[in-house]
Amino acid sequence: MTPVELSRTVLHAVRRAVDDGELRVLELPERVLVAPPGPGGCGDYATNVALTLARAAGQPAPRVAEILQSYLLRSHRISDVVVTGPGFINISLVRTGADALVREVLRCGARYGYSDALSGQTVRLRPVPEVRALVQAEVLKRILESQGAVAVVHLDEDGHGTGAEGIVRPVPAPSDPFRLGLDAGRWALLYPAPHDRPRIDDEHLVQRESNPLFRVRYAHARSRALLRNAAELHQEPEPGAVDGAQALGQVLADHPRVLAAAAAHRAPDRLARQLVAVADAVLPLYPAVLPLGAEKPSAAHRARLALADAAGAVLAGGLSLLGIDAPDHL
Numbered sequence: 047m048t049p050v051e052l053s054r055t056v057l058h059a060v061r062r063a064v065d066d067g068e069l070r071v072l073e074l075p076e077r078v079l080v081a082p083p084g085p086g087g088c089g090d091y092a093t094n095v096a097l098t099l100a101r102a103a104g105q106p107a108p109r110v111a112e113i114l115q116s117y118l119l120r121s122h123r124i125s126d127v128v129v130t131g132p133g134f135i136n137i138s139l140v141r142t143g144a145d146a147l148v149r150e151v152l153r154c155g156a157r158y159g160y161s162d163a164l165s166g167q168t169v170r171l172r173p174v175p176e177v178r179a180l181v182q183a184e185v186l187k188r189i190l191e192s193q194g195a196v197a198v199v200h201l202d203e204d205g206h207g208t209g210a211e212g213i214v215r216p217v218p219a220p221s222d223p224f225r226l227g228l229d230a231g232r233w234a235l236l237y238p239a240p241h242d243r244p245r246i247d248d249e250h251l252v253q254r255e256s257n258p259l260f261r262v263r264y265a266h267a268r269s270r271a272l273l274r275n276a277a278e279l280h281q282e283p284e285p286g287a288v289d290g291a292q293a294l295g296q297v298l299a300d301h302p303r304v305l306a307a308a309a310a311h312r313a314p315d316r317l318a319r320q321l322v323a324v325a326d327a328v329l330p331l332y333p334a335v336l337p338l339g340a341e342k343p344s345a346a347h348r349a350r351l352a353l354a355d356a357a358g359a360v361l362a363g364g365l366s367l368l369g370i371d372a373p374d375h376l
Contacts, residue, residue: 047123047139048150048302049091049161049193053078056093057126057136059117068113071102079136080163082307084286088128089138090303096133107133107248144295144353151298151356156363158356159305160195169197173214177223178235178244181369183214185236185314188367192310214312216240226250233259236368237318252309258322262361265325267376269358272335276351279336279343286349294327294353301360314368321364328357 047057056078075098083092096111103110111129118127118137126138151158163268169190173179183199190197200212216235223231226335230250231260240246253260278284288295303322308316335350337343365372 048159049080049163049306051093051123052080052137052139053161053163055094055121056080056095056114056118056137059097059114059121060099062117063113069099069103069105071099073102076167081137081310082303084134087130087134087136087151089126089136091139091306092130092134092136096129096135100133107285109360111135119202124376132297133197142285144291145285147295147299148349148352148356150372151359152283152285153338153351154299155359156366157192158363159302160192161302161306163306164190164309165194166340167195170212170214171197171199171214173199173201175201176218178216178219179214180297181232181235182216182240185368186214186309186312188369189305189309192367193306195309217243221246221247230259232358232368232370236314239315240313242365258318258325261325262321262365263371263373264376265328266358266361266365266372267374269328269354269361270374272332272351272354273358275336281336281343281348281351283352283355284325284345284348286345288331288346288349288353291350291353294324294331294357297323297327298360301364317364317367321361321368322330324357324360324364328354337361 048059057075060069060074060078064071064074075095078093080091080093083089096114098105100107100110108129111133114135115127115129118124123140124137125140129135132138148162170188171183173183187197216241220243223234223244224248226234234244234246234250243315249257250259255261297320304320308314323349331350331354335347335354337347362372
C-alpha cells in the first residue's frame with residue numbers, strides 16, 4: 047500500500063465512523079496526512095488525524111484514535127494499529143505478495159514511491175553558501191516534490207544563513223568533490239549523513255564491489271542488460287513468486303516509506319543507503335534470471351526477470367532524484 051492509498055484508507059475510516067455515529071464531526075477533512083512514525087512511534091506510518099478531529103468531535107484525541115483504530119483494522123492491507131502519545135495512530139501494513147508488489151513497481155516505473163502525502167505544504171530550503179549544502183538543498187527539493195510538497199530553495203546571498211527555518215547546513219566538504227566527476231562527486235556529498243564529514247577520495251571512482259556507488263549503478267546496468275538479452279530470447283517479464291528473493295521484496299516494499307522518511311527528515315542519505323540496499327539484494331538474483339545452457343525458459347525465469355526489472359526501475363528513479371546518471375551500459 048502506497049502512502050496515497052493509506053491516506054485514502056484512513057479518510058475512509060473517518061467517514062465510516064461518522065456514518066455509524068461513532069464520531070460526530072460536521073466537516074470532514076479533505077485529506078489525511080500519513081508519514082513515517084516519529085520518536086516513540088512504531089509501525090510503517092503514523093497519522094495525527096485523531097488530534098485534528100478531537101475538538102470537532104468533542105472527545106479526547108486518544109478516544110478518537112481508538113474509534114478509528116477499530117475501523118482501520120478492518121482493512122485486509124493493515125496488519126496492526128497502535129495508539130501512542132497524545133493520540134497518534136501508528137499503522138503497520140501487511141507485506142504485499144511478490145507478484146503484486148512487482149506489478150505495482152512496474153506500473154509506477156521510476157516514480158514508484160511518489161505520493162501526495164505532503165500536498166499543500168510549502169517547504170523553504172535555505173542552504174548556506176557551501177557546495178555540499180547547495181547540492182543537498184537541490185536534491186531535497188526533488189525528494190520533497192516527489193511527496194507532493196512545493197519546495198523552494200532560497201539562496202543566501204550574504205553568506206550568513208538568514209533565518210533558521212529550513213536551513214540546510216551539513217558538515218562541509220573538505221575539498222572540491224567535483225574533481226571526482228559530477229556523479230561520483232554528488233554521491234560523495236549525499237551518501238554520508240548530513241552530520242558526518244564527507245570523504246572526498248578516489249575510492250568513489252573504483253569499479254569494484256567495495257564502492258557503493260559502483261554497486262548501485264552496476265545493478266541498474268545489469269538489469270537493463272538482462273532485459274535486452276531476454277528480448278533476444280523472446281522472453282518477457284511476468285511477475286510471479288520467486289524463491290529466495292524475500293530480502294529484495296522487503297527492500298522494494300520499503301521504498302515508499304524510505305522516500306517519505308527522506309522527505310520528512312530532510313535526509314537524502316536515507317535514499318542513497320536505500321539504493322545500496324536494493325542493489326545488494328538484487329545482485330545475487332541475476333545469475334539465475336536467464337536460462338543457462340540447455341535449460342528451457344520457464345515461469346520462474348520470467349518472474350525473476352520481472353523482479354530484476356522492478357529493481358532496476360527503483361534504482362533509476364532513486365539515482366534520478368539524487369541527480370546521478372543511471373547508465374544502461376557500464
